[in-house]
Amino acid sequence: MTDLLAASERAKYERMWARPEYRVWSPGKDSAEEAIATFGASSVIDFGCGEGKALDQFLASGMEVIGIDLVSLREGVIEACLWDLPADLKPASWGFCADVMEHIPTDKVEAVLSNIAGKVRLGCYFRISTEPDGMGALIGERLHLTVRDAVWWGHRVREHFAQVVVIPCGGYCIVVARK
Template identity: 25%
Template sequence: LLLPPPSSSSLLSLSRTASPLPLLHSCPPPPPRAPFLSSPFCLASAPSSLPDPPHARRGMIGPRQLAALAATLLLLLLVSRRLGSAKVGPTSIVPADADSTEPQFEPVCAVDWKRSTCMKGNSVTSCPKKPHAGATPGGTGAWELTDNYVYFLDRGLLDAMVDLIDGGDVLEFGAGKGCYTAAFRRKGVSVRAFDGSPQVASLTHGLVQSSDLTSPLRLGRADWVVCLEVAEHIPREHEETLLQNLLSHARKGLVLSWSNEEGGNGHVNLRSNEWVVQELRKRGFKHDPVAQKQLRKAISSIHWYAQTVLVFRRARDSVGREHGRRRASRFGGQGRLLA
């Protein structure tokens, strides 16, 4: 029982008028310099060179013991208030009003190129009616999306990318409704995803965040950047910004598919594999044909990936060259390049 601390005047009055109380003698003697309260259940006398007063010898509590008891009760009161207001454990990143039992969002994804078979998570599900409708390209290449539009997922390509990433984290640009994002998550890969569609965050319950890929971005780097079937939708005037966004966020490498096929929905910027390889080499990324061959060989259902998927790795000295350019620019570009 915690009591409010008594005032000094009431404590003195209590010590003079209170009837004698029995003193507990069953406690072991306190160690040197121990507090007056030697255990939670018994009282110990305050150390003193003076002889015990008569009421102590008669087995009663005197003024000093009452003062010690009051001080102990006050200390317990303060401790209980401190513990009551303290936060226990790390702060949760889940919103306070979130239902902890609610399952994570899983998009419906087409696993064949005809969009006749769909999956949600690891389960086969029916595809929506007209799954190819509901994606209208905008001025920056980002799509206006509706609920019924379904993106593709090639499970063979997914497994090959997980092997390539080898425990690293992923930043996905142009993630759509998150078919690969959710699949990476199910495989235990740490992944963040962004898309230019203004509706994507609400459609995916926050799995994919909305971000304009044609504006300079600083989203925090990841080991690998994944960008599938996006670049051909970006108008040529925004091509440079897109490439800068992709490459500046990749610590180790990039998985990129860039279609050269006419006639696709919003295909306004077609590029050949050779052009992409040459352009990224200028920017410090080496083409990895061995890893690329493994990914293309693993493709199981979305056949055009076999002609468009490319793999690049950041060159070892490209970080040093980039750092050197920044240092040189700080000194007005004078003198040799500092690396």
């Protein structure tokens, strides 16, 4: 990982994931069932999979799954920066990206969305926080680097997908994007 920003973010999240408090709640796990209902039985890339709690649910439902995260917390997860994905990463039918986009630096959001759109054949399910984080204080860092409302996120995603449904949920939004 030669990108200095990516290396700095990776170091920050290594410190954050070392905190047991950070591992208590998983927005990805909370959203996986809804995403599975959207996807049906297919292949999925979990962009920013963290510990892989949603990966486990996808696997249990019979899906072919690839997990990618800046910090690999379990065997089999591809350690990569989302604005610099491996060129040999094979596309999947769907993408899943929960509690990730708000952690991306604003100037990298377009690159991440472009990369995700380029690695999915049908679409992507996003869960994006629209509020500042409450955990970064544990390590003296801000974790949510791009705090925007659901409308802003909808506009960004529409630049990369043909059909986009945005559902504001009070503190976060769900964005279901289809090619």
